[in-house]
Amino acid sequence: DKIYVMSIVCKNNKKVTFRCTEKDLVGDVPEARYGHSIDVVCSRGRSMGVLFGGRSYMPSTQRTTEKWNSVADCLPYVFLVDFEFGCVTSYILPELQDGLSFHVSIARNDTIYILGGHSLANNVRPANLYRIQVDLPLGSPAINCTVLPG
Numbered sequence: 001d002k003i004y005v006m007s008i009v010c011k012n013n014k015k016v017t018f019r020c021t022e023k024d025l026v027g028d029v030p031e032a033r034y035g036h037s038i039d040v041v042c043s044r045g046r047s048m049g050v051l052f053g054g055r056s057y058m059p060s061t062q063r064t065t066e067k068w069n070s071v072a073d074c075l076p077y078v079f080l081v082d083f084e085f086g087c088v089t090s091y092i093l094p095e096l097q098d099g100l101s102f103h104v105s106i107a108r109n110d111t112i113y114i115l116g117g118h119s120l121a122n123n124v125r126p127a128n129l130y131r132i133q134v135d136l137p138l139g140s141p142a143i144n145c146t147v148l149p150g
Helices: none
Strands: 002-010 016-024 037-043 046-052 055-057 071-073 077-081 087-092 104-108 111-115 129-135 142-148
Touching (some): 037 104, 037 111, 037 129
Antiparallel strands (some): 002 016, 037 046, 077 087, 104 111, 111 129, 129 142
């Protein structure tokens, strides 16, 4: 239920240091995960983080002695994270059927491109390129996904 934001602090003596800020998250807080991506998009003068994919450990209530360290794909939700206020909103995009882990993503302005990754649920490594566009008007954000096959 927290996010850690790393930033660079430049001082007058030209020494560069890093600052880590801990921010509590509220709203549709994503479960703990690894193998995910988080990118920053900018639209209409606003910016937000976009979190997608990853794997997480099975909840302790579902673990057995034989599978105490089992992992599962995270659901294929896209999370918008407001770094200033810590508000998180989740979105379901029909084009994203699997919660891909260990994919590559890159953001440019209001668009994120996602390529590759792996799904444990069906052992698939999709060849698709996903384009997610985020519009950040003053009201509710709009997210659209386009699948660019092959």
